[in-house]
Amino acid sequence: TELMQNNLAPIPELYVSYDSAQKLKVEAADLVSHDLTARQICDLELLMNGGFNPLKGFLSEEDYDGVVENMRLANGALWPMPVTLDVSEKFAETVEVGQDIALRDQEGVILATMTVTDKWVPNKSREAEKVFGADDVAHPAVNYLHHQAGPVYLGGPVTGIQQPVHYDFRGRRDTPNELRAYFRKLGWRKIVAFQTRNPLHRAHQELTFRAAKEAQANLLIHPVVGMTKPGDVDHFTRVRCYEAVLDKYPSSTTTMSLLNLAMRMAGPREAVWHGIIRKNHGCTHMIVGRDHAGPGKNSAGQDFYGPYDAQDLFRTYEDEIGLKMVDFKHMVYVQERAQYEPADEIEDKDNVTILNISGTELRRRLQEGLEIPDWFSFPEVVNELRKTRPPRANQGFTVFFTGLSGSGKSTIANALMVKLMEMGGRPVTLLDGDVVRKHLSSELGFSKEHRDLNIKRIGYVASEITKNGGIAICAPIAPYTATRRAVREMVEQYGAFCEVHVATSLEECERRDRKGLYKLAREGKIKEFTGISDPYEEPANAELVVETENVDVDNCAQQVILKLESMGLIAG
Numbered sequence: 112t113e114l115m116q117n118n119l120a121p122i123p124e125l126y127v128s129y130d131s132a133q134k135l136k137v138e139a140a141d142l143v144s145h146d147l148t149a150r151q152i153c154d155l156e157l158l159m160n161g162g163f164n165p166l167k168g169f170l171s172e173e174d175y176d177g178v179v180e181n182m183r184l185a186n187g188a189l190w191p192m193p194v195t196l197d198v199s200e201k202f203a204e205t206v207e208v209g210q211d212i213a214l215r216d217q218e219g220v221i222l223a224t225m226t227v228t229d230k231w232v233p234n235k236s237r238e239a240e241k242v243f244g245a246d247d248v249a250h251p252a253v254n255y256l257h258h259q260a261g262p263v264y265l266g267g268p269v270t271g272i273q274q275p276v277h278y279d280f281r282g283r284r285d286t287p288n289e290l291r292a293y294f295r296k297l298g299w300r301k302i303v304a305f306q307t308r309n310p311l312h313r314a315h316q317e318l319t320f321r322a323a324k325e326a327q328a329n330l331l332i333h334p335v336v337g338m339t340k341p342g343d344v345d346h347f348t349r350v351r352c353y354e355a356v357l358d359k360y361p362s363s364t365t366t367m368s369l370l371n372l373a374m375r376m377a378g379p380r381e382a383v384w385h386g387i388i389r390k391n392h393g394c395t396h397m398i399v400g401r402d403h404a405g406p407g408k409n410s411a412g413q414d415f416y417g418p419y420d421a422q423d424l425f426r427t428y429e430d431e432i433g434l435k436m437v438d439f440k441h442m443v444y445v446q447e448r449a450q451y452e453p454a455d456e457i458e459d460k461d462n463v464t465i466l467n468i469s470g471t472e473l474r475r476r477l478q479e480g481l482e483i484p485d486w487f488s489f490p491e492v493v494n495e496l497r498k499t500r501p502p503r504a505n506q507g508f509t510v511f512f513t514g515l516s517g518s519g520k521s522t523i524a525n526a527l528m529v530k531l532m533e534m535g536g537r538p539v540t541l542l543d544g545d546v547v548r549k550h551l552s553s554e555l556g557f558s559k560e561h562r563d564l565n566i567k568r569i570g571y572v573a574s575e576i577t578k579n580g581g582i583a584i585c586a587p588i589a590p591y592t593a594t595r596r597a598v599r600e601m602v603e604q605y606g607a608f609c610e611v612h613v614a615t616s617l618e619e620c621e622r623r624d625r626k627g628l629y630k631l632a633r634e635g636k637i638k639e640f641t642g643i644s645d646p647y648e649e650p651a652n653a654e655l656v657v658e659t660e661n662v663d664v665d666n667c668a669q670q671v672i673l674k675l676e677s678m679g680l681i682a683g
């Protein structure tokens with residue numbers, strides 16, 4: 112068939128020659144500049160290197176409408192995904208249609224120029240409905256659309272000056288033309304691509320191996336390292352895992368290349384998009400499995416797409432994509448035969464033992480440091496995963512005390528620190544209110560704005576400590592709910608957050624008046640004093656509330672330890 116005649120001729124790129132690029136770079140210094148977001152940098156790279164062929168730039172309004180409504184550019188070509196340059200209103204006001212703008216990376220390096228042909232305010236709800244299937248922010252791309260993307264879109268052709276710089280795994284990254292040249296050189300004419308955003312386990316190896324055999328093709332492991340689903344295993348870990356698995360394939364038939372794509376998790380439309388992208392990279396086949404590029408559950412707890420919707424849509428457009436789908440059902444392990452088989456092809460289902468570990472179950476086992484059997488994955492892969500996802504009891508976390516001045520936060524925090532140091536295993540840092548105000552926030556006072564800044568600085572330091580596997584104990588007043596929530600969100604990206612409300616009443620704090628501050632506050636000598644002349648918003652959802660009246664400090668600290676143990680943060 113014509114699909115077999117993969118001539119692997121170079122495909123068009125948007126880059127100008129080296130000399131022109133040097134000139135253009137100097138000239139572009141005078142243009143209005145747009146600083147690209149991380150996602151736009153991914154999109155731009157694939158636009159420039161031909162990965163998004165036939166696109167010549169960010170979509171015009173007419174192309175965008177066609178893509179949203181029926182997956183077609185204005186000229187009729189199949190294109191399922193809006194690739195748009197979203198900007199702020201403020202930036203849009205500085206740009207007129209017809210003008211050239213410079214597109215810079217996050218360090219200010221000019222990557223490209225764009226002639227703005229279109230500027231419009233998109234109907235984001237329509238985009239969400241049509242492209243992602245529902246205007247529901249439980250979908251990561253819909254959430255991005257509404258909460259991160261700017262309100263105005265700019266469209267127009269792009270002139271490429273240079274590729275975005277990557278410092279990691281440089282030898283594993285290839286443009287479409289580099290891959291085509293590689294296939295040409297090795298005489299590969301049929302190539303089946305495997306798209307992935309997850310670590311590969313034995314089931315995937317088996318599936319890709321079977322796919323290559325079925326198509327009698329060479330195999331390209333083509334993992335996405337641009338942006339994947341929030342919460343995925345980071346790409347550094349994944350690439351180390353892929354490298355380990357690559358050793359299990361015959362090197363003469365299989366290769367791996369990293370794709371700097373920003374996924375949208377758009378299921379069926381995304382599968383078609385992936386097909387076009389792989390076609391551009393010189394492949395003739397692509398594996399589409401169960402729930403391809405699935406975004407997970409919607410806000411009603413149901414799947415956004417059916418498990419085989421992506422395969423169905425791909426099949427509809429297969430000829431136009433120009434690349435064949437190798438469809439795969441779910442692979443499971445049959446214990447009696449010690450091998451993986453497609454679940455729907457097992458005829459003696461009732462007489463054999465079928466084993467399977469779901470993604471959720473795998474995360475639980477990693478989380479709790481439990482066994483991950485050899486039939487499921489490769490020891491090297493499990494090893495890498497255990498390094499980045501250590502069991503909870505080895506992960507960093509933050510204990511965040513909040514309460515009035517003189518409530519006993521610092522005293523309990525100190526006792527907790529000593530107890531945690533006695534246990535050992537993880538480094539402990541105490542970010543006490545007074546210490547922080549001396550070292551991190553010495554210029555700040557007690558206005559709402561300054562308190563918020565102070566707490567966010569504490570949150571930032573705590574999140575870094577948590578990320579690096581340590582224990583951060585914070586003990587500021589932190590009077591505002593919204594600010595405490597912001598800190599929680601910062602920390603929870605990396606580890607657990609345990610909020611402890613030290614609920615000593617104002618009357619008791621004032622009665623104790625350890626530092627004599629309440630007296631001064633009552634006399635008006637200290638302004639904006641929490642509880643007296645400034646608000647304290649009581650936490651409604653703290654992990655723990657400790658009473659300090661008639662309870663000694665040691666017991667309060669013990670309550671925190673027990674809470675941490677119940678959260679799985681302290682091993683028995």
Ligand code: PPS
Binds near residue numbers: 518548557563566628
């Ligand atoms: S905040 O709101 O979280 O930024 O406050 P924090 O950094 O914890 O600082 C509170 C300590 O500063 C002393 N202090 C005051 N507290 C509250 N209001 C006013 N106006 C004020 N002025 C000085 C006070 O000693 C607090 O210490 P603790 O340890 O909480 O008693």
